[in-house]
Amino acid sequence: MLEFVEDVGMALIDPSTLIATVRVEKRGLGRALATVLIFSLGVSMGLAVPISLLLSRVLPMSLGLWVYAIIAVCGVLGGTLLWILDSLIMHGLSIVFGGHGSFSDTMTALGYACAATWPIALFGSLSTLTGWLAGLALLVIGIVIEIVWRLYSMSLALAETHGYRAAKGLLVVLLARAIEVLIIMIPALIASALWV
Amino acid sequence: MARASTVLGFVALISVLVATVIPLVMYFTNAPRGDWLENIILRVSTWVPIKVSLWPLHIELGIPWGERFLVVNESLESIEVLRLEIESGKLEVSKSSGTITIYAYAPSIEEAKHLVNIEQRGGELVVNAANSEIYVGLSNQLHKIELRALGGEAIIRDLSMNEASLEIAGSELSLINVSISRSLSVSVRGGEVEASIRAGRGSTLLLNTIGGNAKLSILLPLNASICIEKHGIGCSIDIYGPYSTDLSICGPRDVSLRIDCSGGSISIDIEKR
Numbered sequence: 001m002l003e004f005v006e007d008v009g010m011a012l013i014d015p016s017t018l019i020a021t022v023r024v025e026k027r028g029l030g031r032a033l034a035t036v037l038i039f040s041l042g043v044s045m046g047l048a049v050p051i052s053l054l055l056s057r058v059l060p061m062s063l064g065l066w067v068y069a070i071i072a073v074c075g076v077l078g079g080t081l082l083w084i085l086d087s088l089i090m091h092g093l094s095i096v097f098g099g100h101g102s103f104s105d106t107m108t109a110l111g112y113a114c115a116a117t118w119p120i121a122l123f124g125s126l127s128t129l130t131g132w133l134a135g136l137a138l139l140v141i142g143i144v145i146e147i148v149w150r151l152y153s154m155s156l157a158l159a160e161t162h163g164y165r166a167a168k169g170l171l172v173v174l175l176a177r178a179i180e181v182l183i184i185m186i187p188a189l190i191a192s193a194l195w196v
Numbered sequence: 197m198a199r200a201s202t203v204l205g206f207v208a209l210i211s212v213l214v215a216t217v218i219p220l221v222m223y224f225t226n227a228p229r230g231d232w233l234e235n236i237i238l239r240v241s242t243w244v245p246i247k248v249s250l251w252p253l254h255i256e257l258g259i260p261w262g263e264r265f266l267v268v269n270e271s272l273e274s275i276e277v278l279r280l281e282i283e284s285g286k287l288e289v290s291k292s293s294g295t296i297t298i299y300a301y302a303p304s305i306e307e308a309k310h311l312v313n314i315e316q317r318g319g320e321l322v323v324n325a326a327n328s329e330i331y332v333g334l335s336n337q338l339h340k341i342e343l344r345a346l347g348g349e350a351i352i353r354d355l356s357m358n359e360a361s362l363e364i365a366g367s368e369l370s371l372i373n374v375s376i377s378r379s380l381s382v383s384v385r386g387g388e389v390e391a392s393i394r395a396g397r398g399s400t401l402l403l404n405t406i407g408g409n410a411k412l413s414i415l416l417p418l419n420a421s422i423c424i425e426k427h428g429i430g431c432s433i434d435i436y437g438p439y440s441t442d443l444s445i446c447g448p449r450d451v452s453l454r455i456d457c458s459g460g461s462i463s464i465d466i467e468k469r
Contacts (some may be wrong), residue, residue: 002202004205005202005205005206005209006201006202006205007205008201008204008205008208008209009200009201009202009203009204009205009206009208010201010205012201012204012205012208013200013201013204014201038209038212039208039212041212041216042211042212042213042215042216043212043215045212045215045216045218045219046212046215046216048219049218049219068219068220072216115205115208118207118208118209118211118212119211121211121212121214121215121216122211122214122215124215125211125214125215125218125219128218128219
């Protein structure tokens with residue numbers, strides 16, 4: 001347990017050393033998967049109240065336990081799917097950029113990097129204790145911190161995994177995010193064009 | 197480095213743990229969030245985040261953006277001055293005795309000792325009162341208001357709303373300077389209703405009285421309709437409007453209608469056959 005806690009901390013402070021250690025100790029995907037599941041659940045529940053409030057504004061319903069359950073399940077599933085999608089795209093890009101790590105190593109690196117989502121969980125839960133304006137500001141702060149921290153964590157972890165420089169790791173992450181936006185946008189644009 | 201990473205790992209994991217637990221705790225405890233409550237118990241049937249500030253004889257319930265339902269029951273007995281702010285959603289206030297006064301931007305009743313002050317932009321307002329006096333004076337556009345008064349006196353003034361459902365039993369209801377844009381349903385059981393209403397285009401007015409008295413003065417636009425289901429002795433309706441066309445009257449079966457048109461106004465007297 002303590003080792004897992006330390007792994008999470010290392011993923012946030014020094015992901016390069018963590019990935020090097022994981023590679024030397026030849027660990028499997030277990031802890032990386034646990035990190036993804038735990039932090040996906042935390043983030044989804046941290047955002048559960050704001051999401052419920054948003055839903056209750058457009059849907060004629062009261063806030064019920066089932067809303068939280070659905071949000072939690074969707075959060076965990078979504079986090080896991082995003083982890084797999086990230087791994088596929090970033091591994092492909094890493095190979096293009098001369099990386100030599102395995103796909104499993106890429107998944108491990110990106111799985112541990114999910115620990116950087118904790119500011120969203122923290123600030124999301126804090127936002128439920130304040131008014132809507134302060135809550136919104138807290139959410140924005142949490143998301144900004146998460147974006148920066150996760151870029152740092154993912155870039156260094158990928159660089160260590162694939163043996164290239166951190167700047168190239170950052171480029172891989174940014175390109176992957178752009179591709180993911182396109183993946184989401186293109187069907188939406190096609191659908192809107194067909195609709196019109 | 198190892199100690200720092202351990203500490204940060206703990207912080208991160210505890211954060212997600214807290215984030216996971218907080219919504220569940222708030223849901224199961226129905227906990228109002230924010231400030232302190234003293235001597236007053238708010239019972240909320242479904243969890244909504246409520247910001248409560250308490251001073252002597254002053255409570256503010258600020259229901260922030262997004263909530264649709266707030267139900268407050270059995271909790272207003274000891275509240276002398278209450279201020280509610282709702283931007284959307286439904287507010288239900290139940291009170292078994294005493295006085296409920298609901299107003300916003302109504303300086304004429306500022307001197308009232310017991311105030312429930314509601315600012316509502318959109319949404320619904322439901323007031324249940326037994327043996328109570330109710331004053332409603334909202335200058336904002338309400339989506340819907342439901343008012344049930346059992347005994348006591350109710351006054352609604354300077355109110356503009358889409359839908360209103362008023363149920364009076366053994367009470368006196370006065371509607372003063374009230375605008376209805378969609379529908380008004382007035383049900384009187386042994387009480388008295390006196391109203392001055394401006395009805396919107398295409399709106400529907402439903403009057404249902406049993407043993408009560410209703411005196412309605414209604415300014416009708418084009419395409420308004422009136423449906424009278426039942427009536428009591430002394431029920432009279434005066435309708436004023438420049439548009440006599442497209443005015444439809446449905447029911448009642450057991451009354452005779454006498455319609456006199458003079459100029460642009462119509463007056464309807466209903467007598468028991």
